[in-house]
Amino acid sequence: MSPEKIEGHFNQQDKDKISSSGMDFSEKTRSASFLQEDAKVLLARALQDSVEIIGTQSALKNPRFKEYFGKAFKALDREYPAETEGGYCIRVKKGKTVQLPIQACLFLKAQGFKQKVHNLVIIEEGAKVYLITGCSASKAAHEGFHLGVSEFFIQRGGYLNFTMIHSWSEDVSVKPMSIAMVEDEGTFVSNYICLKPVREVVMYPTAVLKGKNSRASFNSLILSHPGSFQDIGSRVILKGDGSQAEIVSRAVSLGGKVMARGHLKAQSPNVKGHLECRGLVLSEKGTIYAVPELETELRDVDLSHEAAIGKINKEEIEYLCSRGLSASQAQAVIVRGFMDVDILALPELLKKEIKELEDKILGGAF
Amino acid sequence: MLLEIKNLSVQASGKTILKDINLSMEKEQVLILFGPNGSGKSTLIKTIMGFSGYEISQGEIFVNGEKINDLPIEERVKLGLGIMYQHPPAIRGVKLASLASFLCKNENVINELSSKLSLENHLKRDVNLSFSGGEMKRSELFQLILQGSDFLLLDEPESGVDIENISIMGKALNSYLEQKGKSALIITHTGYILDYIKAKSGCVMMDGRFWCVGEPKEMFESIKKSGYQTCKECQCPQKK
Numbered sequence: 291m292s293p294e295k296i297e298g299h300f301n302q303q304d305k306d307k308i309s310s311s312g313m314d315f316s317e318k319t320r321s322a323s324f325l326q327e328d329a330k331v332l333l334a335r336a337l338q339d340s341v342e343i344i345g346t347q348s349a350l351k352n353p354r355f356k357e358y359f360g361k362a363f364k365a366l367d368r369e370y371p372a373e374t375e376g377g378y379c380i381r382v383k384k385g386k387t388v389q390l391p392i393q394a395c396l397f398l399k400a401q402g403f404k405q406k407v408h409n410l411v412i413i414e415e416g417a418k419v420y421l422i423t424g425c426s427a428s429k430a431a432h433e434g435f436h437l438g439v440s441e442f443f444i445q446r447g448g449y450l451n452f453t454m455i456h457s458w459s460e461d462v463s464v465k466p467m468s469i470a471m472v473e474d475e476g477t478f479v480s481n482y483i484c485l486k487p488v489r490e491v492v493m494y495p496t497a498v499l500k501g502k503n504s505r506a507s508f509n510s511l512i513l514s515h516p517g518s519f520q521d522i523g524s525r526v527i528l529k530g531d532g533s534q535a536e537i538v539s540r541a542v543s544l545g546g547k548v549m550a551r552g553h554l555k556a557q558s559p560n561v562k563g564h565l566e567c568r569g570l571v572l573s574e575k576g577t578i579y580a581v582p583e584l585e586t587e588l589r590d591v592d593l594s595h596e597a598a599i600g601k602i603n604k605e606e607i608e609y610l611c612s613r614g615l616s617a618s619q620a621q622a623v624i625v626r627g628f629m630d631v632d633i634l635a636l637p638e639l640l641k642k643e644i645k646e647l648e649d650k651i652l653g654g655a656f
Numbered sequence: 657m658l659l660e661i662k663n664l665s666v667q668a669s670g671k672t673i674l675k676d677i678n679l680s681m682e683k684e685q686v687l688i689l690f691g692p693n694g695s696g697k698s699t700l701i702k703t704i705m706g707f708s709g710y711e712i713s714q715g716e717i718f719v720n721g722e723k724i725n726d727l728p729i730e731e732r733v734k735l736g737l738g739i740m741y742q743h744p745p746a747i748r749g750v751k752l753a754s755l756a757s758f759l760c761k762n763e764n765v766i767n768e769l770s771s772k773l774s775l776e777n778h779l780k781r782d783v784n785l786s787f788s789g790g791e792m793k794r795s796e797l798f799q800l801i802l803q804g805s806d807f808l809l810l811d812e813p814e815s816g817v818d819i820e821n822i823s824i825m826g827k828a829l830n831s832y833l834e835q836k837g838k839s840a841l842i843i844t845h846t847g848y849i850l851d852y853i854k855a856k857s858g859c860v861m862m863d864g865r866f867w868c869v870g871e872p873k874e875m876f877e878s879i880k881k882s883g884y885q886t887c888k889e890c891q892c893p894q895k896k
Contacts, residue, residue: 605745608707611729612739613759613803627749627782655750656758 291332293317296325299332304399304428310486310647311424311457312640313395319639321419324378324394328403331376340386341419342379343394346408349379358410362441362469366498370439370467377407377438380421382448384414391420391453391640398427398434398462409440413448413476420637421450425464426457433461440468444476446501453481453640455647458488460517466493474501474530481634482510483644485651487518494523494551499533499561507536509634513651514546516575523551523581528561528591535563538633542625543569543576552595553583559590569599570628572621619656626655657721658683658807658839659704664715666696666703672713673699675864681841686833686853688872689843691861692884697843698742700861701809704841705739706732719807738805740796742812746785752795753779760802772828773798774821789816797825801832808833808840814848826852847876860887 291299297315300308305315314320322336322343331345349355363370378394398405413419427434436458444450450470458464470478478497497506508524526535537552554563569578582595602624610620629652631644659681666674673696681687691697703710704717706729717724719735727735747755756766756779770776773794784792793813800808813829814822830853833840842849850873858872860879867887868875879887 603745604708606747608729609741609745609747610755612705612707612733612741613755613799614730614733615758616730617728623750624747627747630749632749656754 293333296333304397307426307428307457308395308397308424310650311395311426312422312453312455312643313393313424319390320393321388321390322380322392325397326376326378326395326407327397327399328405329375334378338388340383340388340417341392342381342383343392344379346374346377346379346410349410354381355379355410355412358412358441358443359408360441362443362471362498365471366469366496368469371406371437374406374408374437374439377409379410381412382414382417382419385416387418388420391422391637393422393424395424395426396436396438398431398436401430402433403431404435404437406437407439409438411440411442411450411452413442413444413450415445416447418449419451420453420640422453422455422640424455424457427459427462429459431459431462434463436462436464438464438466438468440466442468442470442478444470444472444478446473447475448473449477451479451481451635451637453634453636454483455644456482456484456488456491457486460487461489463490464488465491466495468493468495470495470497470506472497472499472501472504472506475503476501477505479506479635480508480524481636482508482512482522483634483647484520485511485513485647487515488520489517490519492521494525496525496527497535498527499530499535501530501533503532504530505534507635508538510539511629511631511634512539512541512548512550513629514541514543514548514576516545516573518546520546521549521551523549523553525553525555526563527555527557528563529557531558531560533558533561537565539567540629540633541569541578542629543571543573543578545573545575547576548578549581550578551581551583553585554593556586556588556591556593559588562592563594565595567595567597568628570625571599571601572625622653623655626652657681658685658719659841660718662716664703664717665713666699667711667713668699668709673864674703676715677864677866679866681839683837684839685857686840686842686855688850688855688858689841689861690858690875690879695861696864697861698811701739701811701841701843704809705729705737733803733805736806737809738800738803738807739809740793740800740811740813742815744784744792744796747783748785750783751779752781752783755783755799756802759799760804766802769798769801769828773824790818790821793817794821794825797829801828806837806839808838808842810840810842812843812845814844814846822848823852829853847880850876860884862888
């Protein structure tokens with residue numbers, strides 16, 4: 291579909307919903323775009339030569355992509371659902387740095403639709419890219435379900451900064467499964483943002499730091515609404531000599547239930563990892579269960595974690611009140627600060643977009 | 657009358673800290689509060705500000721004639737009260753710059769003052785997070801001046817601040833207090849701040865009571881020489 295047709299395809303409400311998951315319909319600030327509604331690919335288009343972007347159905351016929359399907363899961367001896375329909379496949383060519391982010395959006399439209407996609411991202415040697423993916427549902431998509439299988443291959447010296455925004459609705463359940471394989475000197479950054487209600491999210495993405503001096507960082511901002519259940523973790527397996535990982539999560543419960551998991555597993559000496567998990571419970575009905583795990587069978591590793599959960603510190607509220615804020619303003623400012631976009635590793639453009647998204651949902655600070 | 661405290665007793669954690677105290681302050685007065693650790697000085701300031709955990713068991717506090725016993729903190733701020741914390745909490749993700757622009761709409765004033773107090777680089781940082789002792793004090797004074805409070809409650813403004821910065825802070829505080837209509841109640845242990853501000857009155861608090869009043873520099877010299885014990889034994893004529 292042409293961009294003009296895409297615009298016309300959606301009603302305003304759906305367009306707003308899709309935009310709230312990070313899609314720029316104008317494509318002015320993007321290097322490539324992908325958009326799938328239910329099982330149908332509406333758009334797959336690269337605006338630069340450095341990027342190849344196609345739907346999974348086409349990619350399966352392409353030998354360049356085909357060999358990668360299931361490769362990460364097999365490497366970890368894990369099962370994955372084979373009966374998928376669609377998804378995006380992206381390849382960033384060797385040595386290319388792509389300044390503007392690539393965008394991909396998976397949208398649920400039909401009532402009760404079960405969307406099952408398989409995505410593939412290949413960052414070739416020395417390539418660098420930002421990818422923002424939005425997952426979102428139309429108001430009409432009651433009882434929707436989304437299963438996303440994703441595999442990321444970051445080759446030697448490659449850099450992938452992957453930002454996922456979940457913008458679902460109260461009766462949608464989602465189950466993303468993803469594995470990133472990172473080779474020598476490669477970097478995988480994952481930013482996850484979920485600020486809207488959702489019925490259930492269960493995910494435990496894994497990064498395998500295979501290569502020497504490879505890096506992974508997982509950062510997440512989770513707002514949990516009443517009725518939501520979010521079981522969200524991040525796992526890094528450190529296999530390469532000198533590999534390093536960091537997991538940072540912030541969860542605020544407005545009444546929902548959050549399981550904040552994290553797992554760092556050292557399989558090589560001389561690796562380093564830190565896990566930080568902070569949670570704020572704002573409602574009597576909310577629960578946060580933090581499960582930080584560190585694992586090693588080797589002596590010469592450096593793994594650490596810190597976790598802190600609880601209600602807002604009264605002293606912080608009173609401090610801001612003594613500067614003239616009302617107690618409710620002070621709480622809003624503290625929550626907003628807690629959901630700090632700066633914990634995400636983002637380029638300025640995306641940081642600004644996510645700040646604006648937070649402004650809409652959490653209210654502006656001050 | 658700026659501040660009037662009548663027969664005030666205050667409890668914290670079930671213990672009576674302030675015992676039936678009385679105090680009056682005029683507009684534009686700067687009152688220095690001396691006293692050993694645990695005598696109740698900080699409790700007095702925090703009670704005036706309205707912080708939780710300080711329960712008034714008897715007595716009344718008036719600011720500009722209005723009884724403030726039950727006013728929330730932010731309402732007290734509207735009456736001109738402003739506090740400088742001894743140990744301020746860190747607020748994650750909230751930049752000092754954002755707080756500064758909330759307190760003062762004039763960006764030039766913010767820039768000028770932050771440069772004066774060597775806080776330019778702190779504006780981008782989270783409020784009080786990993787600030788050193790001296791940085792916190794400078795940041796507190798910075799906020800308070802931007803807030804434009806008429807009645808400053810300062811809890812050990814100079815503690816933990818190096819000599820050079822005491823001078824910078826002292827001068828900034830002094831020029832603020834020299835403006836029309838500004839008053840302050842200042843707790844000090846080291847007395848350094850007395851070199852910079854013009855305070856005419858001081859008083860000693862011990863064991864939850866006011867002991868004596870006098871000229872602050874003289875009082876401080878005497879405390880330095882013979883400690884608070886002598887103070888206790890002294891039958892000061894002004895003893896309240």
